[in-house]
Amino acid sequence: MNYIPSKFRNNAVKALLNVNLRKNLTRAISHTLSKRVEVVSELPDWENLRQKAHEIKKHTIENLAYYLDLFEERATKNGVKIFRAKDSIEAKNYVLQIARKINARLCVKSKSMVTEEIGLREFLEENGIETVETDLGEFIVQLAGEMPSHITAPAMHKSRDEIGKLFSEKLGVKFTNEPEKLTNIAREFLRHKFLNADLGISGANFLIAETGSIVIVENEGNAGLSTTIPKVHIAITGIEKVIPRLSDLTVFFKILGRSATAQRFTSYVSIINSPKKNKPDSPEEIYVILLDNGRTNLLKSERLKQALYCIKCGACMLTCPVYQRVGGHTYGSIYPGPIGSVLTPAQLGLRDALLLPFASSLCGKCFEICPVKIEIHHLLLQLRAQAVDLGFASWLEKLIFKLWFIVMRNYKLYTSASKFLRYLLKLGIKPKVKSWSKERIFPELAPKSFKEIWRNQKT
Amino acid sequence: MKIGLFIPCYIDQLYPEVGLATVKILKRFGINFEYPIEQTCCGQPAFNTGYWKEAKILAEKFIQIFSNFDYIVSPSGSCVSMIKIFYPKIILTEDLQDISKKSLELTEFLVKVMNIDSTGAEFDHTVTYHDSCHALRELGIKTEPRILLRNVKKLKLIEMENPEDCCGFGGTFSVKFPEISSDMAKYKVNYILNSGAEFVTSTDQSCLMQIDSYARKNNLNIKTIHIAQILSNF
Amino acid sequence: MKSNIAKIKSKYNAGMELIEKFKFEFERVGGVFIKTSHKKVLDDISNIITIENVNQIFVEKFENEIDEVLKNLPVSQIITQPHSVEQLASVDASITGCDFLIAETGTIVFTHKENRFKSSLLLPRIHIVIADTKKFCPTFEEFFTKIDKNFDSIFMVTGPSRTADIEKVIVLGVHGPQKIYLLLIS
Numbered sequence: 001m002n003y004i005p006s007k008f009r010n011n012a013v014k015a016l017l018n019v020n021l022r023k024n025l026t027r028a029i030s031h032t033l034s035k036r037v038e039v040v041s042e043l044p045d046w047e048n049l050r051q052k053a054h055e056i057k058k059h060t061i062e063n064l065a066y067y068l069d070l071f072e073e074r075a076t077k078n079g080v081k082i083f084r085a086k087d088s089i090e091a092k093n094y095v096l097q098i099a100r101k102i103n104a105r106l107c108v109k110s111k112s113m114v115t116e117e118i119g120l121r122e123f124l125e126e127n128g129i130e131t132v133e134t135d136l137g138e139f140i141v142q143l144a145g146e147m148p149s150h151i152t153a154p155a156m157h158k159s160r161d162e163i164g165k166l167f168s169e170k171l172g173v174k175f176t177n178e179p180e181k182l183t184n185i186a187r188e189f190l191r192h193k194f195l196n197a198d199l200g201i202s203g204a205n206f207l208i209a210e211t212g213s214i215v216i217v218e219n220e221g222n223a224g225l226s227t228t229i230p231k232v233h234i235a236i237t238g239i240e241k242v243i244p245r246l247s248d249l250t251v252f253f254k255i256l257g258r259s260a261t262a263q264r265f266t267s268y269v270s271i272i273n274s275p276k277k278n279k280p281d282s283p284e285e286i287y288v289i290l291l292d293n294g295r296t297n298l299l300k301s302e303r304l305k306q307a308l309y310c311i312k313c314g315a316c317m318l319t320c321p322v323y324q325r326v327g328g329h330t331y332g333s334i335y336p337g338p339i340g341s342v343l344t345p346a347q348l349g350l351r352d353a354l355l356l357p358f359a360s361s362l363c364g365k366c367f368e369i370c371p372v373k374i375e376i377h378h379l380l381l382q383l384r385a386q387a388v389d390l391g392f393a394s395w396l397e398k399l400i401f402k403l404w405f406i407v408m409r410n411y412k413l414y415t416s417a418s419k420f421l422r423y424l425l426k427l428g429i430k431p432k433v434k435s436w437s438k439e440r441i442f443p444e445l446a447p448k449s450f451k452e453i454w455r456n457q458k459t
Numbered sequence: 460m461k462i463g464l465f466i467p468c469y470i471d472q473l474y475p476e477v478g479l480a481t482v483k484i485l486k487r488f489g490i491n492f493e494y495p496i497e498q499t500c501c502g503q504p505a506f507n508t509g510y511w512k513e514a515k516i517l518a519e520k521f522i523q524i525f526s527n528f529d530y531i532v533s534p535s536g537s538c539v540s541m542i543k544i545f546y547p548k549i550i551l552t553e554d555l556q557d558i559s560k561k562s563l564e565l566t567e568f569l570v571k572v573m574n575i576d577s578t579g580a581e582f583d584h585t586v587t588y589h590d591s592c593h594a595l596r597e598l599g600i601k602t603e604p605r606i607l608l609r610n611v612k613k614l615k616l617i618e619m620e621n622p623e624d625c626c627g628f629g630g631t632f633s634v635k636f637p638e639i640s641s642d643m644a645k646y647k648v649n650y651i652l653n654s655g656a657e658f659v660t661s662t663d664q665s666c667l668m669q670i671d672s673y674a675r676k677n678n679l680n681i682k683t684i685h686i687a688q689i690l691s692n693f
Numbered sequence: 694m695k696s697n698i699a700k701i702k703s704k705y706n707a708g709m710e711l712i713e714k715f716k717f718e719f720e721r722v723g724g725v726f727i728k729t730s731h732k733k734v735l736d737d738i739s740n741i742i743t744i745e746n747v748n749q750i751f752v753e754k755f756e757n758e759i760d761e762v763l764k765n766l767p768v769s770q771i772i773t774q775p776h777s778v779e780q781l782a783s784v785d786a787s788i789t790g791c792d793f794l795i796a797e798t799g800t801i802v803f804t805h806k807e808n809r810f811k812s813s814l815l816l817p818r819i820h821i822v823i824a825d826t827k828k829f830c831p832t833f834e835e836f837f838t839k840i841d842k843n844f845d846s847i848f849m850v851t852g853p854s855r856t857a858d859i860e861k862v863i864v865l866g867v868h869g870p871q872k873i874y875l876l877l878i879s
Contacts, residue, residue, distance in 0.1 A: 013638050024860075031861040136867055137858035153858065160860050179859040183867055190868065195782055211842050221815045221854040221869025228811045229778050247837040253798075261857065265798040267722070268869070269849035276805070276845065281778050281812040321625050321643050322636075359636060361629025361643065362507065364596035378548070384509035393509065401505055405513040408468070409520060411497040418472060435634055439641035440672035443473050450466050450475035454494060 035262035057309035074212030088118035110223035112203025149328030200230035316366035338366035357383035462492035463528035536594025577610035587656035591663035619654035644673035718799025722852030786819035805845035
């Protein structure tokens, strides 16, 4: 598979030339961004809301152990079983254990990036449990055998024609490219799955410490059904999703939908506290898996831990000029785009995700749009420094910077070097940077430097 | 009030005319400034590529050179943001000696500190302004250059579509990911062309370098000019 | 005396504003808002049933006089005590009460109750909600101070089920209702 972070550049070159992909991306992104401006500008206190959200997240992450314990205590009291998973293997095995216990055959899944992160669907399928994505976008990428290309709009890279073809191939229906009809086909197909599922798996947008609640925000109703119909519900989520109070939701309600899908508010919010026995449509058992999987690596760094404030809205991806051009798959990571380039190294290790922090012009649009004010572009710089510290840079780059540094730290040397380069230029020797020059003319030295002119003027 | 003039290394080497234009403006307003000859680079290329140890040494040197000034002024939003925003990330606050507070990009200095809204320049052309990412998003400079440009005699300022979109330079990004970087330049160049302006200007010559490099390679009729050159045309 | 009338009047106006705000937001997300009365409610629902071609319907227990009224709905089957989810999936529409109406977003809030079935809010194609004016709450801020935190579960509904996963075209009724009606009894 070429979709790994180390193939970023190759993937990017291909994506840049993929006219169809770029058309699909541009359509989806420009639509969402322009709508977002509309729904954000309605709120005069947007900046204030961002600040509040930032502070709530900051406070929680600073006291994460406390709030996780509190959540566990309250949720346990509500009758919910909590499991803390160190990594994806522990999480997957725990899910399998529950699935085996209840003899599950069919599992319905609502949208959850954390389950993508640990590869849960594939794992359950390998173990003979049919697992179906029920969010329309996720369902489309599952049928196509792909990864989501955006965390809240998974099938954004596909056109209606491509989806129509996919449906007729995989579901044996007559080709149509009408979104209404395609949606209806998915509804019919998935309705059957909902009614027969024994296990429902969801993520969580928030966990509320004071009440032990699981909060899931969505538009289609699939999360509502996945957490209602099957007798067992497992919510898998990252440890960073906990927030202190129920009333904190008021802030996040205002920013999440607007940032994720340019909506004032999503169609559905489920706040789940406890399981119910003897009800035809309520889970009898609820489990919450709190996943670490590299998140405490971020917690260790005073600066990088900001990345844990992320509420997974995906706005930074949409606004990023790099993502806009190459799409989510190019990154080869579950979380693409700017925030993905911070989260992925924490999960895979920086060596395997080395290119990602460098794949940014550092324009800062990600920070500008981030509803919880994560300084994503600065975190990328932090990771670049880590990469150099760990010795991951190429020998050539190291050599160039070594020489550059020697020259820059001594202005006399700098002046001599400046003269020497001009001497070379006179001899017809010009510096060349091949990678730069394909589409751009490499800038040339001025006949005289400013320093030289300044000196001459003075004397 | 004593001003230290900081001419970034790439302006020194590639675009000395931008430095001279800055000097001309400062002189016009009788601003007491000095150009410390021992200055080289603020360290940004190293910092942005991850060589923080090297950047830190250059930053310390920079601070030493510029510590005796009331303000440090530079015709580059990007290099000023290195000093203002990024030095505090590599140097302990007590060693910074207010250097980050004292550093200002040229247009910001003219408008905010000197209360100047016109340099008395004349420029009989249509001009569009490109917001450099560092000036805009790190330093919050948006209105200052526009105020000064609007008050240039005969100049007509035309806003392009998406003036805030990145030109794609990004320092080492443009070398590590030339294809993406060039594609970003392509879009920027189109916005500029569509604006119909004769010139594109900015607080940052590095953006203009990227735009010019792309435009020339592709034989596009775009003229770049640093804002200091327009503002010093008196 | 005069100030009392003024007080009542301003309270009434504030109440009206709340309803208008809710109506605006609810309609903006695609909900159908109908003002009705105890006398008119059966006629209004009967109308919906005709327009939407509803044959089978689930009716939640209201534990008040509405229960009696709704017995006379012109449908072929009324389910009030479902035994299975399949039953709820087979009806064309559901009629339920609700607990809060949040004006700022046009959101209808349902808390868990013995006689409430969450899947009845999602499975049928049409969802009809009956509410009275006491249910209004201006904002979520106020809502979260009002509710008892020992709830079992809360479900918030803001308009019909929707998706924009295919080329950003909005399609209603993905997994949940395609249409949602709010009948306000005043």
